[in-house]
Amino acid sequence: MYMDAVVIAGIATVLLVVGFFVGVGIFVMRDQKAHGHEGRKEGEHGQKPV
Incomplete structure (x- = not known):
């Protein structure tokens, strides 16, 4: 093939x-491991968790 x-x-x-x-995928995986679910609140807006 001609280059x-x-x-x-x-x-x-x-x-x-x-x-x-x-x-980007590596960054997201490392960030997810570092932070986990610490900022997540269940039922934050009066909804039941799924």
């Missing part, structure tokens, strides 16, 4: 987007 500048730019873009979402 044109557009093909290389497209592959780089896809890799950057995948890397971004992996980074």
Whole structure:
């Protein structure tokens, strides 16, 4: 396959987007472990917990 500048730019873009979402996922998992459910209150608005 002929590697044109557009093909290389497209592959780089896809890799950057995948890397971004992996980074966000890792951040969310670490933050969830660090904070847990400490800020969550059951029935905060007069509703029964599910």
